[in-house]
Amino acid sequence: MGALQSYRLRVQRRRWRIRAFRKRRELNSIADRTKHIRRGDILVFSTLRNEKIRLPFFLKYYRDIGVNHFFIVDNGSTDGSAEYLADQPDVSLWHTESGYKRARFGVDWLNWLQMRYADGHWALVVDPDEFLVYPFCDTRPLRALTDWLDASSIKSFSAMLLDMYPKGRIDAEPYQAGQDPLQIANWFDSGNYTITKNKIFGNLWIQGGPRQRVFFPDKPAKAPALNKIPLVKWDRKYAYVSSTHMLLPRGLNLVYDEWGGEKASGVLLHTKFLDTFTAKAAEELERKQHYAASVEYKAYAETLQDDPELWCKWSEKYINWRQLEILGLMSKGNWA
Amino acid sequence: MSVGIIMLVHTALARAEQVARHWAAAGCPVVIHVDKAVPRKTYAAFSASLADIPDVKLCVRHRCEWGTWGIVAGAQSASELMLKSFPDVRHVYLASGACLPLRPVQELIDYLDSRPRTDFIESATTADVPWTVGGLDHERFTMRFPFSWKKHRYLFDRYVLLQRRIGYKRRIPNGILPHMGSQWWCLTRQTLSAILEDPERATYDRYFSKVWIPDESYFQTLARQYSTNIESRSLTLSKFDFQGKPHIFYDDHLQLLRRSDCFVARKIWPHADRLYDAFLTDSAGAMKRTEPNPGKIDRIFAKAVERRTRGRPGLYMQGRWPNDGWDNGMTSSKYSVFEGFSDLFEDFESWLGKATGARVHGHLYGPEQVEYHGGQNIINGALSDSAAIRDYNPKGFLTNLIWNTRGERQCFQFGPRDNQDISWDLAKDPNAQISVISGAWAVPLFFSNKNFAEIRAEAARLQRIESQHLDVLRSPYSKARIRIWSMAEFIEAPMEPLQTIIDEIGPKNMRRLAEAPKMVDLSGFGQFLQNLKNQGMHPYLMGDFPVTNDKNLAPRKSRKPYLVQ
Numbered sequence: 001m002g003a004l005q006s007y008r009l010r011v012q013r014r015r016w017r018i019r020a021f022r023k024r025r026e027l028n029s030i031a032d033r034t035k036h037i038r039r040g041d042i043l044v045f046s047t048l049r050n051e052k053i054r055l056p057f058f059l060k061y062y063r064d065i066g067v068n069h070f071f072i073v074d075n076g077s078t079d080g081s082a083e084y085l086a087d088q089p090d091v092s093l094w095h096t097e098s099g100y101k102r103a104r105f106g107v108d109w110l111n112w113l114q115m116r117y118a119d120g121h122w123a124l125v126v127d128p129d130e131f132l133v134y135p136f137c138d139t140r141p142l143r144a145l146t147d148w149l150d151a152s153s154i155k156s157f158s159a160m161l162l163d164m165y166p167k168g169r170i171d172a173e174p175y176q177a178g179q180d181p182l183q184i185a186n187w188f189d190s191g192n193y194t195i196t197k198n199k200i201f202g203n204l205w206i207q208g209g210p211r212q213r214v215f216f217p218d219k220p221a222k223a224p225a226l227n228k229i230p231l232v233k234w235d236r237k238y239a240y241v242s243s244t245h246m247l248l249p250r251g252l253n254l255v256y257d258e259w260g261g262e263k264a265s266g267v268l269l270h271t272k273f274l275d276t277f278t279a280k281a282a283e284e285l286e287r288k289q290h291y292a293a294s295v296e297y298k299a300y301a302e303t304l305q306d307d308p309e310l311w312c313k314w315s316e317k318y319i320n321w322r323q324l325e326i327l328g329l330m331s332k333g334n335w336a
Numbered sequence: 337m338s339v340g341i342i343m344l345v346h347t348a349l350a351r352a353e354q355v356a357r358h359w360a361a362a363g364c365p366v367v368i369h370v371d372k373a374v375p376r377k378t379y380a381a382f383s384a385s386l387a388d389i390p391d392v393k394l395c396v397r398h399r400c401e402w403g404t405w406g407i408v409a410g411a412q413s414a415s416e417l418m419l420k421s422f423p424d425v426r427h428v429y430l431a432s433g434a435c436l437p438l439r440p441v442q443e444l445i446d447y448l449d450s451r452p453r454t455d456f457i458e459s460a461t462t463a464d465v466p467w468t469v470g471g472l473d474h475e476r477f478t479m480r481f482p483f484s485w486k487k488h489r490y491l492f493d494r495y496v497l498l499q500r501r502i503g504y505k506r507r508i509p510n511g512i513l514p515h516m517g518s519q520w521w522c523l524t525r526q527t528l529s530a531i532l533e534d535p536e537r538a539t540y541d542r543y544f545s546k547v548w549i550p551d552e553s554y555f556q557t558l559a560r561q562y563s564t565n566i567e568s569r570s571l572t573l574s575k576f577d578f579q580g581k582p583h584i585f586y587d588d589h590l591q592l593l594r595r596s597d598c599f600v601a602r603k604i605w606p607h608a609d610r611l612y613d614a615f616l617t618d619s620a621g622a623m624k625r626t627e628p629n630p631g632k633i634d635r636i637f638a639k640a641v642e643r644r645t646r647g648r649p650g651l652y653m654q655g656r657w658p659n660d661g662w663d664n665g666m667t668s669s670k671y672s673v674f675e676g677f678s679d680l681f682e683d684f685e686s687w688l689g690k691a692t693g694a695r696v697h698g699h700l701y702g703p704e705q706v707e708y709h710g711g712q713n714i715i716n717g718a719l720s721d722s723a724a725i726r727d728y729n730p731k732g733f734l735t736n737l738i739w740n741t742r743g744e745r746q747c748f749q750f751g752p753r754d755n756q757d758i759s760w761d762l763a764k765d766p767n768a769q770i771s772v773i774s775g776a777w778a779v780p781l782f783f784s785n786k787n788f789a790e791i792r793a794e795a796a797r798l799q800r801i802e803s804q805h806l807d808v809l810r811s812p813y814s815k816a817r818i819r820i821w822s823m824a825e826f827i828e829a830p831m832e833p834l835q836t837i838i839d840e841i842g843p844k845n846m847r848r849l850a851e852a853p854k855m856v857d858l859s860g861f862g863q864f865l866q867n868l869k870n871q872g873m874h875p876y877l878m879g880d881f882p883v884t885n886d887k888n889l890a891p892r893k894s895r896k897p898y899l900v901q
Binding site for chain 1: 575577578579581583584586587588605607636637639640641643644645646647648649651652653654655656657658659662663664714715716717718719720722724725728729732733736739740
């Protein structure tokens, strides 16, 4: 990494931050409860559209592990998500009708909110269908993890996206509001992930899982990226570059050990594949607001219409984080 | 009132107060040193909250930054106050605010009462301790460290380097021999007062105040000067990770701590309510009276360090992406690669499966698709048989396959028709056992019903590919267990090499091979090669086949094992 490259990245980071600053105009505050935030609070940031059915469990899950405040950008929901969220005592809500794609899939909006509110806090950026699993999450609250990360001078925590799916047709069992989606979508691919390293940003690029296996068997390069760094001790000067896949400054992307050891890491259980998915895919295809001209949704639509099943004989049934750690999808690192 | 407790506190004051009350309730006087970095208001509140206990005192505050003299100064002030205010105290126990007594205090009192002259302080010479982090062991006593390691790491490192370059060495006063050890000790009044009242103390203090991490060496060194009876171990259970930071205990460590038999543990997470509730009660007396033995918990923390520093070989994941050569083995276990065998033998795969009990795949790197064992289209870990996915990351495919099937030996076929991108990785992997019959790719061509011109072109192509592959296998960088026979050489006595390979795969299979795989009928093969030569293509990898030798070369079915036991 030469000085020139370093400088380029610095400029790029500034560009993302200025962009986020400009995009702040697109956000209208609906409910601002940020004055309740205390020093050391753990914050969740999320962008969503028409996710009302998922919200009760989403909020409960993160409240239970110790999140103190939610920052949510509602991108033009029409299903009452906004009204529901505005009533929650620990949610600050913003509304926008602007393009998701123009805001680089929400990254600009959240970068702005984080710049404004997350400085000095542990900030977790997740979608409403993503559930963070970290080592010892069944016995230790999230604060235990962030305290340990603080004590170890670690600023960012990696949690790879793990696609969960039901056995049988994905629309067989309807999801009810408030229900744990993992009761329905509780299977995953355990060992078909491949990694390459992004030389410029230093992050790992992970692909694989059921989406590559079923939707992209002939064009594996198009499969979505699964590497995520959702939990960061935020500083005003940081910026997410592309979703939560990578950040600047690039040191934050070094969530892996290069000398043979394992660094502590978690998993984001991705419960996208429920019965709600088919309708969502149809709508998103219409809106064309997703990554790479919604290539993912096109592939889903082509494949899932006839046979909406992701399950296979070698799918693994989810039990707990220890199972994921034994399988090698996450690690305790030196946290014991 | 024979044991006095010194507590060094800098954060989580509420927990410190709780523990101080626990000590005091059991009749141990407590002197608390609060870091000067704690704001005055917080300190005042803390002080007020403890005002109702007569045997708890607060001493003069010093600034305690990790690795600096302040911690020792704090311990000194607290010790002086303790010895002066509580003349009955015989042992002084140094603890921190994050320490938690694991056994009833009375047990500690009894234990120390029966050892009235013993100083418990871990103290070893620098040459003998493995746990110094950052390479500064003896140098921490012979250099100066005016810069903070935490705040000014760059200056710290540069200054160390500079001193090394110019060979600067401090003189160690009065020829004392530096010792190091855990900073949590328990000293007798005799020893401690001797250290504090030493006429040379000013000299020592001046010297140690510039030593790196003096709290691990000041008392440890000076106790050696005065103590008559040092027991070199700490009564405090404290585990350190690979960077020298203490491991933290949480609620789920409760059973582990119960079994530890140590008197005091550190450090406890301030929000570990269950631990504080369980150990700070009077009814905790149900634990058995045994010698402290921190060894019982060692394993779990040693494993954590091992995982962090060595990792699981053959696993590549979001938290483990080793640089070239730092992977402790590319794959997680041994596997075998067979080249040319399935061309030469009709039933090689099923025969090998029977002979070894291993899982035998076809050509995993075959051009059309991944040929898994038994024609499956998906395998352990939901690995797909799509050639495109495999070719997208050939090495990742292999490491995934071997990782997913841990505990079961994998064998697969390989040849010049397959994707060669994996060639170097196979050759460099010490876990690979590669057996090659060179030139055997000509056999399917020999049987094929193609025009001879096509056959000739294909033979030339395959020979070129295999020749390059063999160069890789024979390169000085290859680490695999590699055996190469030319085809002519191999069919001379096929049982012998087969026996060697099989013996290497399965140590449990001690019987000699009774049945050989069935070799294809090679009559006419010599002439086939000659035809290729006549067309200007030179097949050489298969060795020398006489043109006229048309007798059946396949071993007879009833062939006896080549060696009689």
